[in-house]
Amino acid sequence: MITMHQLSKIFRTPDQDIAAVDTLDLSINEGEIFGIIGYSGAGKSTLVRLLNMLEQPTAGQVTVGDKNMSELKGRELRKARQEISMIFQHFNLLWSRTVKDNIAFPLEIAGMSKQEKDSRVNELIDLVGLTGRGDAYPSQLSGGQKQRVGIARALANNPKVLLCDEATSALDPKTTDAILELLTDINKKLGLTIVLITHEMHVIRKICHRVAVMEEGRIVEQGNVLEVFRYPQEDMTKEFVKQITEPEETMDAVYELIDDENGPVVKLRFVGEDAEQPVMTELVRHCGVGVNILQGKLSKTQHGSYGTLFVQLQGDDEHLKEALRFLEEHRVKAEVLQHD
Missing domain, CATH: 3.30.70.260 (ACT domain)
Structure with a gap:
């Protein structure tokens, strides 16, 4: 579903070149929940932005489905991005809009009719567990409810891939578990491929099928989550596993x-x-x-x-x-x- 080949992103400064992502190879299967874990500065957020070309790679390529994202420009790139949605740590909601209007925003951009739009918004509100809260504003919602709005909005255009960049980091443990259960449910119901960026091993343990450990722009270890728990090879991986065990x-x-x-x-x-x-x-x-x-x-x-x-x-x-x-x-x- 997603393939990264010799992918690099170098940020050039007057003093030095910084390789945020360094000649990275990684494959993610269709329909799986794939976790990428690493400490701050490991390159995780840059990597996830390379998947939808919010950052242009310095070298290498990203393939999503049958599309080489690195080669797409203009209208073709915008169309491909509609199949790759994203949710964020701090929700990125429009504070002057209601829950319904936040979810409807990408449908408005896509030019959907009012009747179709209203039907889709109501369907998504029910899917993410916000029934009855459609007319509320973000300021009236808890952190978990705000993230549910973010998830519903991300699903509006029926994407094939959902990117989650530290999506639970701003939430308390109980709310985090509820959001992770929602993502698992969505993965099963919709067959959605989910790429989850985090620095918390609890998040990986809870819902991911496979995991890659990232350090200094490189993947240092990857595999089935249970096997990584059982036989961690790298010192970095052992540190993360100890968070849980x-x-x-x-x-x-x-x-x-x-x-x-x-x-x-x-x-x-x-x-x-x-x-x-x-x-x-x-x-x-x-x-x-x-x-x-x-x-x-x-x-x-x-x-x-x-x-x-x-x-x-x-x-x-x-x-x-x-x-x-x-x-x-x-x-x-x-x-x-x-x-x-």
Whole structure:
């Protein structure tokens, strides 16, 4: 659906040339939710603007569907952009217009008749969960409702691709989850390809099928979200995965509990179906060890579950060795933690 080949964007200044996007290759499949994650300055926002040619590439090409966006000009480019919509961190609504009028704006530009326009606007209001709020102004809406208006407006012309540039960064966690659920629902109902730019691994974990990690203008790692969670290769990826699996406050609390006299503290990782099996019950039953559960978390991804559990194992050396072998045989990755 979307292909980037040797894509580069260099910003030239009097002092230096800055490669915001550096000879990047990436493919995104039709109908998938693809996440691009990176810290500020990684080049994410520049990349997403290259997809709809709001930024012209210095080199390389972008193909969306069967169109080479890099070669389009004028009317052809404007027509191609109608199939690529975008939502933003700060909503970009027209504050003097009602919800209905905000959503209708791209339909007015497209020259749609009033009857068709009104029907389409009402359909979109229902789709994004704003029934009854059509006559409200943006100042009368919550942050989540404003983003729902932004999503409805982006869908007005039946695009094939939806670009989301930090679309949940200005929202609280509960509202973020509600918007992510809405995007998932839209993806399933409309078969829409969604490209989601973020610096939050929670957003990736919640709805994305695949993810690419971006650093200094390059893609340093990519893959199925669950596999990236399971086997992060790059240091940058490991940092992002820890946002979900090993929050700093969790690790501080766990390290305070390390006490060799009471048995080793072990970090266990469960992936996919293994995360939902009664492995710990079987461990106690078969290996004769005591298990003191210290901390645990189970996260859902689009491709399965990912669980992290911190336990203290109690027993003699032979039983402890047997327990670690048992965990390995049951595809549970076990790491005995030590004080730094």
